[in-house]
Amino acid sequence: MMQNHHNLSRPAGQKLRRNKLKTQEWLDELLLVLPASVLLLTFLILPFLMAGYLSFTDQRLIPRPIPTEFVGFQNYLTVLRDPEFWQAFKNTAYFVVLVVPFQCAISLLCALLLNSELHLRSLFRSVALLPLVTPMTVIVVIWAALYRIPDGFLNSVLHLFGFQGYVDWLGDMTFAMPAIVLLSAWATFPFQMLIFLAGLQDIPMERYEAAKIDGAGTWEMFRYITFPGLRNTNIFILIITTLQAFKLFTQVDILTHGGPLGSTNTLVRYMVQEGYSSQQVGYASAVAVVFVILVGALAVLQRVLLKNE
Amino acid sequence: MMKIFNPYKALRTLAAVVILLCVLVPLSMMVTLSLNPSEENILINMGTLHAFIPETVSLQNYKEVLNDPYQPFARYLLNTLLVVFCTVGAGIFINSAAAFALAWGRGGYRKIYLMVIIAVFVIPGEALTIPLLLLVSKFGWIDSYQVQIVPFIASTFSIFLFYQFFSKLPQELIEAARIDGARLFQIYFKIGFPLSTPVIATVSILGFLDAWNSYLWPLMVTRGTEFRPLGVAMAAFFGTQQAYWGNIMAFAVLMTLPIIIVFLVFQKYFVTSVVGSSVKG
Numbered sequence: 001m002m003q004n005h006h007n008l009s010r011p012a013g014q015k016l017r018r019n020k021l022k023t024q025e026w027l028d029e030l031l032l033v034l035p036a037s038v039l040l041l042t043f044l045i046l047p048f049l050m051a052g053y054l055s056f057t058d059q060r061l062i063p064r065p066i067p068t069e070f071v072g073f074q075n076y077l078t079v080l081r082d083p084e085f086w087q088a089f090k091n092t093a094y095f096v097v098l099v100v101p102f103q104c105a106i107s108l109l110c111a112l113l114l115n116s117e118l119h120l121r122s123l124f125r126s127v128a129l130l131p132l133v134t135p136m137t138v139i140v141v142i143w144a145a146l147y148r149i150p151d152g153f154l155n156s157v158l159h160l161f162g163f164q165g166y167v168d169w170l171g172d173m174t175f176a177m178p179a180i181v182l183l184s185a186w187a188t189f190p191f192q193m194l195i196f197l198a199g200l201q202d203i204p205m206e207r208y209e210a211a212k213i214d215g216a217g218t219w220e221m222f223r224y225i226t227f228p229g230l231r232n233t234n235i236f237i238l239i240i241t242t243l244q245a246f247k248l249f250t251q252v253d254i255l256t257h258g259g260p261l262g263s264t265n266t267l268v269r270y271m272v273q274e275g276y277s278s279q280q281v282g283y284a285s286a287v288a289v290v291f292v293i294l295v296g297a298l299a300v301l302q303r304v305l306l307k308n309e
Numbered sequence: 310m311m312k313i314f315n316p317y318k319a320l321r322t323l324a325a326v327v328i329l330l331c332v333l334v335p336l337s338m339m340v341t342l343s344l345n346p347s348e349e350n351i352l353i354n355m356g357t358l359h360a361f362i363p364e365t366v367s368l369q370n371y372k373e374v375l376n377d378p379y380q381p382f383a384r385y386l387l388n389t390l391l392v393v394f395c396t397v398g399a400g401i402f403i404n405s406a407a408a409f410a411l412a413w414g415r416g417g418y419r420k421i422y423l424m425v426i427i428a429v430f431v432i433p434g435e436a437l438t439i440p441l442l443l444l445v446s447k448f449g450w451i452d453s454y455q456v457q458i459v460p461f462i463a464s465t466f467s468i469f470l471f472y473q474f475f476s477k478l479p480q481e482l483i484e485a486a487r488i489d490g491a492r493l494f495q496i497y498f499k500i501g502f503p504l505s506t507p508v509i510a511t512v513s514i515l516g517f518l519d520a521w522n523s524y525l526w527p528l529m530v531t532r533g534t535e536f537r538p539l540g541v542a543m544a545a546f547f548g549t550q551q552a553y554w555g556n557i558m559a560f561a562v563l564m565t566l567p568i569i570i571v572f573l574v575f576q577k578y579f580v581t582s583v584v585g586s587s588v589k590g
Contacts, residue, residue: 028493029414033422036407039463043441048432050440061443113325117318124325126576127332132583133572134336135522137543138561142335144547145342145554148355153338156356186335191583198584218317247435250524254544268435268525275439276529288436296431 051292054285061279068282075286085287087262088270094177095184095266096245103185103192103241110189111196112226132190140254143183144170170256173263180251180264187251188244192237199233200226239302246295267291337361339565343370343558351554370559377556380546381534382563389538392457393520397513399462404512405505407463408471409497413483423472426465435525442529452532461520467512474508475501511582514575521568539564 055075059068079085114125131139146153147169155166169179207225216224227234249268252258258265258273265273271291275284338360345351346369354360375382411419441460450456478501486496524540531537537545543564547557572579 025415025493029410029416031494032406032410032497033414033416035403036463036468037422039403039459040465043444043460043463044429044432044437044465047437047440047444048429050444051437054440054443059443061446109324110328113321113328116321118325119318119322120325124329125580126573127329129572129576129579130332130336130569133518133568133579134565135540135543135568137522137524137540137547138339138565139335141543141547141557141561142339145338145355145558146335151352151356153334153356153360159356186331194580194583243433247433249435253524253528254547271436271439272525272529276442281439281443284439288439292432292436295433295436299431 051285051288054282055289057282059282059285061275061281071282075283076290078283079286079290084262084265085270088265088267091177091262091264092246092248092266095181095248096242098178098181099184099245100238100241102181103189104237106185107189107192107237108196110193111200112222114193114197115200128193129190131187134187136187136250137254139183139187140251143179143186144255147179171260173260176256176260176264180248180255183255184245184248184251192241195237196230196233199230203229235303239299242298242302243295246291246298267294334361339558339561342554343562344368345555346370348553348555355554370555371563374556374559374563379534380542380560382542382560384534385537385539385542386563386567388454388536389521389540391454392538393517395454395458396461396520397516399458400464400467400516401509401512403462404464404467405471405475405502405509406497408468409475409501410493411468411472412475412478413496413501414493426468429465430469438525438529445530451530452536453530454536456530457523457527457536457538464512464516467516470508470512471505474505478504507581507585510575510578511585514579514582517571518568 056070056072057068058071058074110128114121114128118124149155149168149171150166152169154169158167167175169175203226207229208221211221211225247268248266249272252264252266253269253272256264258269267287268291271284271287274280274287341359341361341363342351342355344363344366345354346365346367350364354364374380410416411422445451445456445460450459482500483496486500491499522540523538524544527538527541528544531541534542543560546560
């Protein structure tokens with residue numbers, strides 16, 4: 001009996017210990033994963049699901065005596081028929097179309113400069129990075145001074161070139177969005193510049209040396225070596241610049257309040273207006289869903305288009 | 310030896326100088342206007358060279374900004390620092406821990422977890438602000454510090470960067486620690502976390518910039534001066550006192566200076582972090 005007990009107990013004890021170890025390991029893993037998971041579920045996944053659900057209701061920010069009702073696709077129909085939404089959509093698209101090529105070109109140009117032989121290269125780089133660390137609200141205020149009418153700095157520059165009168169940069173429907181574009185490009189071009197710079201440094205020097213031997217000029221080298229060599233960088237930059245541009249909010253909210261006549265109102269600002277200022281959470285959620293679909297589709301489209309090129 | 314004049318190099322230098330001026334003109338205007346105590350002079354100077362080259366140097370505007378009882382600059386700065394450090398600090402531990410479990414844990418959930426993390430990358434945070442606002446107001450968090458900190462601690466982007474780093478650690482290293490009887494938690498804390506300083510630097514710098522720049526969210530969830538950060542305060546200040554350029558620019562300089570100093574000190578890490586995040590991300 002005793003022997004039997006012994007024989008049985010040893011493997012059982014080992015199994016117990018192994019089970020204990022396994023439980024401990026699971027506990028450890030849970031401990032590591034849990035905090036981030038709880039936070040992500042609460043503040044990312046839950047709001048995401050809420051946006052989807054709320055977009056089908058007439059939820060308000062502040063509770064009303066009448067309970068919240070399910071309204072089906074009502075909010076979406078209203079969104080699509082709302083001229084203010086379409087104006088915000090057009091403005092955002094206009095901003096993207098202007099700012100993306102402009103900003104990409106400037107940052108590529110700066111990266112090319114920095115990558116070549118240049119006096120005071122490190123000083124140039126440090127200074128070029130300053131806008132990236134200047135808070136956006138500060139940048140907006142500085143540019144508000146530059147755009148001042150009738151005698152702000154930019155109008156003085158125009159005078160210098162013989163232009164009579166002045167441009168109402170922020171108050172004129174034609175100039176307001178381009179003015180926002182200029183400011184935005186100034187504020188964030190260093191980010192793209194740094195990424196271009198990293199891409200440039202990944203192109204092997206031998207290719208340039210070989211091209212030089214073949215007698216290629218500066219333009220040929222850019223056209224046949226640099227630009228193709230930056231293919232992945234270009235894709236990445238195009239995607240992030242576009243996504244960044246779609247989120248335009250701070251600049252127009254402080255500088256133009258979406259004006260004049262709604263000509264600089266953007267999708268994000270329109271959503272905030274509806275959800276926060278007008279407290280129409282259900283309706284704003286529908287705008288948010290449309291916004292997510294737009295941005296998602298754009299990211300996918302860009303990726304597909306550029307991969308096939 | 311004759312120095313050969315290189316026209317390309319001269320042209321490049323010229324282009325660089327032009328770009329340098331484009332960057333410096335707005336920034337130097339901020340400083341110059343902030344040093345001018347006379348609002349009248351500021352308006353006269355705004356379109357002239359004196360908008361960039363100080364005519365007078367006075368700290369009057371700074372004194373006014375720092376002593377303004379309605380715009381407590383010190384309070385705003387404290388609020389911002391607290392929010393930034395808590396968000397970034399807690400984020401480093403929580404995100405790296407999750408990433409370590411994803412890289413070296415044994416649960417079958419890990420693949421799905423990673424897929425979800427990559428999928429939600431595309432969701433712009435701005436799109437979630439309205440439901441998030443409803444959520445935090447149900448928690449009773451409006452106008453507080455936690456409303457500006459807690460929702461932003463966990464970040465799929467940070468988890469992904471940490472995961473990429475941890476998953477490249479040599480298998481032998483982790484196995485050896487396991488054989489020595491170390492538990493997953495210990496391996497994370499004694500091996501994984503200390504080794505990940507480059508990623509920590511990256512997510513700290515990017516998180517710092519993000520938190521320092523945040524505007525939309527604190528605008529919606531803070532009501533008065535008590536919990537308001539610098540960014541929202543600056544916008545409010547600008548909105549109410551549009552005429553007082555000198556004070557506004559002094560406020561702007563005070564708000565920008567700390568972050569520029571941090572940038573100049575950590576410039577090397579700053580550049581590698583921006584580049585690293587994009588190449589890896």
